[in-house]
């Protein structure tokens with residue numbers, strides 16, 4: 001198991017957002033967390049990805065408790081990739097410069113491989129406002145992958161895209177997962193089920 005969460009409960013002040021949730025992910029699994037608005041998808045994803053500490057519960061990455069990880073910043077930079085609904089590319093930098101900003105090894109030949117794999121090699125010297133929404137999100141995916149993380153977390157990664165572009169992104173996630181990267185996404189889009197290994201439904205803070 002690459003990721004395991006046990007008994008995750010989370011309160012925002014006095015409001016219960018997650019109620020005793022268990023979750024596991026295997027290496028190379030593509031998992032979607034779906035469910036009604038306000039059900040707890042983003043909260044669960046933020047907790048699984050170490051961005052938010054749960055009120056109660058335990059998390060393990062490759063068997064090691066999050067609480068035992070000494071350098072959480074280095075852990076996040078090396079082992080985890082993040083993708084959000086909005087790409088958050090820097091407008092003053094080209095796509096390639098944006099990606100190098102995030103890269104630990106700026107000269108890695110892997111950067112070229114990723115551009116090719118994500119189908120955006122032709123636009124790497126363009127600025128974010130010169131490319132399409134789908135291309136921007138692909139650039140954000142390259143950035144998330146640049147340090148070869150073991151897990152990618154994506155919160156509504158296609159929330160801003162039409163269905164054609166969304167399907168292209170899901171195809172890309174599927175092929176990445178087949179080459180061993182674990183992909184965990186929170187989404188409203190149930191069409192994702194055509195691509196995933198597992199769907200988890202979160203409603204009223206519980207997994208159905």
Ligand SMILES: Nc1ncnc2c1ncn2[C@@H]1O[C@H](COP(=O)(O)OP(=O)(O)OP(=O)(O)O)[C@@H](O)[C@H]1O
Nearest residue numbers: 012015016017035036037038039040041042043044
């Ligand atoms: N920062 C916060 N402070 C207080 N309450 C919050 C906060 N973030 C989320 N909540 C509450 O926690 C519950 C779960 O929210 P969450 O954002 O995890 O759901 P979601 O399924 O991702 O929703 P959506 O699909 O609308 O993004 C909701 O009742 C929400 O109002």
